[in-house]
Amino acid sequence: MSTINDVARAAGVSVATVSRALRGLDRVSPQTRARVVQAATELHYVASPTASSLASGRTKVVAVVVPFLARWFFATVISGIEKALRRHDHHVLLIDLEGESFGTRLHLSHSMLWKRVDGVIVLATALDEQEQALIERLGLPVVTIGHRIRDWSCVRIDDKEAMRIAVRHVLDLGHTDVAYVGGVPDASADLQTPQDRARAFADTLAERGLGCPPEWVIESDWTAVGAARDIMAVLNGPSRPTAVVAASDEMALGVMAAARRSGLAVPQDLSVIGVDDHVLSEALGLTTVRQDVLCQGHRAGEALMRQLVDEAAATVDEVMPVQLVVRESTAPPPKKRGGTRVTNT
Amino acid sequence: MSTINDVARAAGVSVATVSRALRGLDRVSPQTRARVVQAATELHYVASPTASSLASGRTKVVAVVVPFLARWFFATVISGIEKALRRHDHHVLLIDLEGESFGTRLHLSHSMLWKRVDGVIVLATALDEQEQALIERLGLPVVTIGHRIRDWSCVRIDDKEAMRIAVRHVLDLGHTDVAYVGGVPDASADLQTPQDRARAFADTLAERGLGCPPEWVIESDWTAVGAARDIMAVLNGPSRPTAVVAASDEMALGVMAAARRSGLAVPQDLSVIGVDDHVLSEALGLTTVRQDVLCQGHRAGEALMRQLVDEAAATVDEVMPVQLVVRESTAPPPKKRGGTRVTNT
DNA sequence: CTGTTAGCGCTTTCAT
DNA sequence: ATGAAAGCGCTAACAG
Numbered sequence: 237m238s239t240i241n242d243v244a245r246a247a248g249v250s251v252a253t254v255s256r257a258l259r260g261l262d263r264v265s266p267q268t269r270a271r272v273v274q275a276a277t278e279l280h281y282v283a284s285p286t287a288s289s290l291a292s293g294r295t296k297v298v299a300v301v302v303p304f305l306a307r308w309f310f311a312t313v314i315s316g317i318e319k320a321l322r323r324h325d326h327h328v329l330l331i332d333l334e335g336e337s338f339g340t341r342l343h344l345s346h347s348m349l350w351k352r353v354d355g356v357i358v359l360a361t362a363l364d365e366q367e368q369a370l371i372e373r374l375g376l377p378v379v380t381i382g383h384r385i386r387d388w389s390c391v392r393i394d395d396k397e398a399m400r401i402a403v404r405h406v407l408d409l410g411h412t413d414v415a416y417v418g419g420v421p422d423a424s425a426d427l428q429t430p431q432d433r434a435r436a437f438a439d440t441l442a443e444r445g446l447g448c449p450p451e452w453v454i455e456s457d458w459t460a461v462g463a464a465r466d467i468m469a470v471l472n473g474p475s476r477p478t479a480v481v482a483a484s485d486e487m488a489l490g491v492m493a494a495a496r497r498s499g500l501a502v503p504q505d506l507s508v509i510g511v512d513d514h515v516l517s518e519a520l521g522l523t524t525v526r527q528d529v530l531c532q533g534h535r536a537g538e539a540l541m542r543q544l545v546d547e548a549a550a551t552v553d554e555v556m557p558v559q560l561v562v563r564e565s566t567a568p569p570p571k572k573r574g575g576t577r578v579t580n581t
Numbered sequence: 582m583s584t585i586n587d588v589a590r591a592a593g594v595s596v597a598t599v600s601r602a603l604r605g606l607d608r609v610s611p612q613t614r615a616r617v618v619q620a621a622t623e624l625h626y627v628a629s630p631t632a633s634s635l636a637s638g639r640t641k642v643v644a645v646v647v648p649f650l651a652r653w654f655f656a657t658v659i660s661g662i663e664k665a666l667r668r669h670d671h672h673v674l675l676i677d678l679e680g681e682s683f684g685t686r687l688h689l690s691h692s693m694l695w696k697r698v699d700g701v702i703v704l705a706t707a708l709d710e711q712e713q714a715l716i717e718r719l720g721l722p723v724v725t726i727g728h729r730i731r732d733w734s735c736v737r738i739d740d741k742e743a744m745r746i747a748v749r750h751v752l753d754l755g756h757t758d759v760a761y762v763g764g765v766p767d768a769s770a771d772l773q774t775p776q777d778r779a780r781a782f783a784d785t786l787a788e789r790g791l792g793c794p795p796e797w798v799i800e801s802d803w804t805a806v807g808a809a810r811d812i813m814a815v816l817n818g819p820s821r822p823t824a825v826v827a828a829s830d831e832m833a834l835g836v837m838a839a840a841r842r843s844g845l846a847v848p849q850d851l852s853v854i855g856v857d858d859h860v861l862s863e864a865l866g867l868t869t870v871r872q873d874v875l876c877q878g879h880r881a882g883e884a885l886m887r888q889l890v891d892e893a894a895a896t897v898d899e900v901m902p903v904q905l906v907v908r909e910s911t912a913p914p915p916k917k918r919g920g921t922r923v924t925n926t
Numbered sequence: 927c928t929g930t931t932a933g934c935g936c937t938t939t940c941a942t
Numbered sequence: 943a944t945g946a947a948a949g950c951g952c953t954a955a956c957a958g
Contacts, residue, residue, distance in 0.1 A: 237695065239951060250929045255953060263927055284696040286640065287951035289631040290934045297674075305663065306860070306875075311656035318650065318677045327697075328675040329642075332663045350582065351629040351935090352672075460864035490864045497866070497909075515651070516861065519805035519835045521842070530651075564842075584935060595945045600937060608943055632935035635950045696951090 238279040246275035258283070289351075297327045298540060299353040301344060303361045304334035308486070308514055309529055313359055313381055316533020324541045329353055333361065339423060343367060349374055355540045357381065362426040377543035379536045379552075383428050389543065389551040391536045393527045395432035396439075398558045402481050402509050402525045403440040405560055410568045411479040411507060412446055415470055417463050417491060418483025419455035430458075433483040433511065452477060456487055463490030464497075471498045471506070478569035479507040485514035485524050492522065492565060503567035513561060521564035532556055583624040591620035603628070634696075642672045643885060644698040646689060648706045649679035653831070653859055654874055658704055658726055661878020669886045674698055678706065684768060688712060694719055700885045702726065707771040722888035724881045724897075728773050734888065734896040736881045740774050743870045743903045744781035747826050747854050750868070750905055752789055755913045756824040756852060759786070759793060760815055762808050762836060763828025764800035775803075778828040778856065797822060801832055808835030809842075816843045816851070823914035824852040830859035830869050837867065837910060848912035858906060866909035877901055 243258075244251045249268060257264045257272035264272075275281075289295045300317055302310045318328050329352065333342045344367040349356065356371060360382035363371075368386060371378055379389040406414055416437045420430045434453070441448055451473075454466050463482060470476060471494060480495075482488035488510025495506045502508055510517065513526035535554055542549045588603075589596045594613060602609045602617035609617075620626075634640045645662055647655045663673050674697065678687045689712040694701065701716060705727035708716075713731060716723055724734040751759055761782045765775045779798070786793055796818075799811050808827060815821060816839060825840075827833035833855025837847050845851045855862065858871035880899055887894045 241951080251952075252930080252954085253928055256928085259953095265927060268927080280691065282692045282695050284635070284951055286631050286634040286696055287934090288953070290629070290635050290936085291951075291953040293934075293953090295631065300675075305660040306653070306657040308651070308653070308656075311653075312651040314675070315650040315677060315679070318675060319679075319681065322677075328677075330645075330659070330663060330673040330675055332660060332667075332673075334660070334664075336664065346625065347627045350627050351631055460861050464864045486861070489861060493865045516805050516831070516834060519809045520838045520865075586935080596936075597938080597946080598944055601944090604937090610943060613943075629935055632950095633937070635952085636935075636937040638937095638950075 238281045240281070240283065242279055243272065243276050243281050246279060247272045294354050295352060296325060297329050297353045298355045298357060298537075299329050299331050299349055301331045301333060301356060301358045301361060303341060303359070305330070305332050309512065310359055312515075312529040313533040313536075316530040316535075317357055317537040318533075320534045320537025321541070326354075326541065344370060346370060346374075349376065355379075355544055357536050357540055358383075358385065360427065360429065377540060379540045379543070381532055381536050384553070387551060389536075389539050389553070391532050391539065391552075391554045391556065393532075393556050393558050395429050396436035398511050398525045398527065399433040399436035399481075399483070400440045401558065401560050402511055403437055405523070405562070406479040406481060406507055406509055406566060407440070407444055407446070409479075409507065409566060411477075413475075413477045413569070414441070414446075414448060414479040414481055415452035415454065415467070415477040416448065416481050416483070417454045417456050417467055417487045418458065419453050421455050421457060424458075430483065437481060437483075456483075458484055458487060460486045460490035460493070463487035464494040465490075467491050467494045468498070471495060471500060477506070479509070479566070482508065482510045485510035485512040485517045485522060488522055488524070488565075489514070489516065489520060492520070502565050505570060507566040507569070509566050511558075517561075518563070523563045523566040524561050526559045526561045528556060583626045585626070585628065587624055588617065588621050588626050591624060592617045639699050640697060641670060642674050642698045643700045643702060643882075644674050644676050644694055646676045646678060646701060646703045646706060648686060648704070650675070650677050654857065655704055657860075657874040658878040658881075661875040661880075662702055662882040663878075665879045665882025666886070671699075671886065671889075689715060691715060691719075694721065700724075700889055702881050702885055703728075703730065705772065705774065722885060724885045724888070726877055726881050729898070732896060734881075734884050734898070736877050736884065736897075736899045736901065738872045738877075738901050738903050740777035741781035741784075743856050743872065744778040744826075744828070745785045746903065746905050747856055747870045748782055748785035750907070751824040751826060751852055751854055751911060752785070752791070754824075754852065754911060756822075757791055758820075758822040758914070759791075759824040759826055760797035760799065760812070760822040761793065761826050761828070762799045762801050762812055762832045763803065764798050766800050766802060769803075775828065782826060782828075801828075803829055803832060805831045805835035805838070808832035809839040810835075812836050812839045813843070816840060816845060822851070824854070824911070827853065827855045830855035830857040830862045830867060833867055833869070833910075834859070834861065834865060837865070847910050850915060852911040852914070854911050856903075862906075863908070868908045868911040869906050871904045871906045873901060 240251045244254045257269040356378040358380045382392050384390045424430050480491050492508050500506045510524045513524045585596045589599045602614040701723040703725045729735045825836050837853050840851045855869045858869045
């Protein structure tokens with residue numbers, strides 16, 4: 237393929253002029269620019285990204301760091317990021333921190349970022365001190381999604397508010413016996429989302445003078461199978477809830493399935509509500525609190541681009557709105573069985 | 582940060598030696614190598630990827646081209662690819678071809694690949710002649726997944742076989758009135774998977790002397806909502822099937838939900854089977870034909886790395902196994918209603 | 927407005 | 943086994 241030299245020769249100008257003309261810098265006469273552009277087009281010239289990166293110090297690539305990839309939320313966010321970045325002629329370099337074996341996670345290292353990317357977007361991951369220091373040291377602008385770190389820019393929803401809306405919905409329906417799936421497992425003890433949602437669940441019940449027995453607050457690995465497995469004991473127990481609030485739609489779908497397996501009809505015998513508005517939730521009729529995940533990715537991408545262009549651009553903390561979406565999985569509680577009600581803390 | 586010069590100075594050798602020593606080339610004495618490695622470690626030296634790319638012509642980055650990202654299949658494959666590549670110290674540059682507006686798709690262009698990546702992995706996408714020529718011209722090794730293109734390496738399953746297994750399962754259960762969701766829409770008329778599965782559905786019925794009325798073969802956008810919407814007419818029609826075979830689990834889940842909405846119990850009134858073994862299928866009790874998607878990504882990554890190292894490495898066509906997984910969504914047909922049976926073509 | 931000229935940091939002959 | 947030196951292709955001063 238042709239290089240900048242070929243174009244310079246063809247257009248009868250210097251390489252510097254070619255570089256300026258093609259990058260749209262000023263101080264190039266319209267005629268010259270036209271000639272250069274034409275020569276470049278004819279030669280199918282495209283600047284070598286590695287060469288310009290080396291010379292300019294900028295790569296036009298941003299690292300997108302994820303704890304794992306094969307989850308709806310992450311894949312969707314990344315899709316949003318990608319679309320935002322490509323408008324600005326930037327690319328996504330994927331950094332998947334999921335380890336080989338279960339429960340492990342890779343650590344962000346110097347060699348993943350150094351001279352490789354211009355900025356970083358971190359998805360719902362708690363970086364440790366070392367990793368944070370690394371990014372700081374490299375001087376990379378960063379935007380986080382779904383989890384605040386330091387004073388870095390962040391795009392997120394109000395997790396407490398989302399959960400409050402979910403809980404109030406079932407409470408307003410008349411439920412008083414409600415269980416929760418999505419307690420905070422050790423593995424994500426440092427993530428804000430599980431914590432905030434779990435906390436808001438308890439608080440919102442308390443706010444109405446209600447409580448929930450500890451065995452009705454179920455820790456979960458945040459998967460559908462896990463939730464289905466773990467809710468079973470509660471559904472088959474002597475006194476069972478009339479509603480289950482799950483911290484995510486994936487878990488909520490697991491709960492719905494578990495209920496059916498136990499012979500409980502949803503929502504007649506058991507109401508189920510989630511948070512997220514997973515792709516499948518609409519089809520499966522799950523009531524949920526929707527967040528616009530694609531948009532969050534988009535916003536994060538835009539925010540990063542701003543910081544890239546303007547060193548002094550303000551860091552942002554965008555809190556995106558959430559919205560209750562009522563579908564078939566929630567209804568008022570069945571009339572009978574008032575006796576088994578439980579309301580301690 | 583430190584450069585190769587700093588290391589050379591610290592170790593008292595030339596930069597050439599540092600380069601050789603650190604990359605594990607031979608013709609470096611063990612002592613020298615040790616000194617270099619130590620100096621590099623102390624200085625936290627990591628070679629600048631852009632500089633070595635420019636000098637060597639190789640980037641250690643591979644483009645992963647996807648038609649869209651936020652779908653379980655694609656996200657999962659990519660996860661597999663990523664894990665394979667990182668073992669070989671290579672990275673994933675995401676190229677999402679999904680356009681801004683519905684139904685459009687971006688075209689693979691020179692500037693996305695040129696001097697940017699060492700190879701390409703194409704996921705379930707039919708590239709047009711221009712795009713194929715581009716890759717050919719750039720001399721990039723490529724591996725496709727789920728869709729054969731030219732004589733390029735490919736990792737896939739036998740789609741016809743997968744569908745045959747699904748259909749035979751419901752037939753063996755005793756069903757004779759079976760509908761299909763996943764006909765080939767125009768948008769994917771050039772993709773092998775939809776075609777092969779649809780074809781195998783019809784063929785497998787025929788093989789047992791059965792048929793399926795045209796209105797029971799439903800085209801779909803391959804989403805759960807779409808399938809749920811489109812199956813409704815059939816489920817509420819005068820004569821309805823006792824089983825539905827969907828070309829993907831996502832659609833199958835949509836069908837299950839639609840059936841319940843129509844007051845049909847699954848599997849008592851209607852059996853449903855899919856293909857893929859989506860993450861949620863186990864939790865939701867969907868019978869399916871499983872493929873190991875993660876593994877396909879892994880294999881594709883490995884195959885590409887082989888071709889990268891050894892120019893002459895044989896191109897491969899790996900056909901991964903599939904397996905019937907019977908869960909709660911399929912059962913023998915209800916006894917009555919024999920009268921409405923339909924068996925034309 | 928345009929050309930000249932140093933690099934950017936590494937790899938890779940070619941000598942030694 | 944090691945060093946010297948010529949690039950890789952582009953950007954960014956600095957002149958003019």
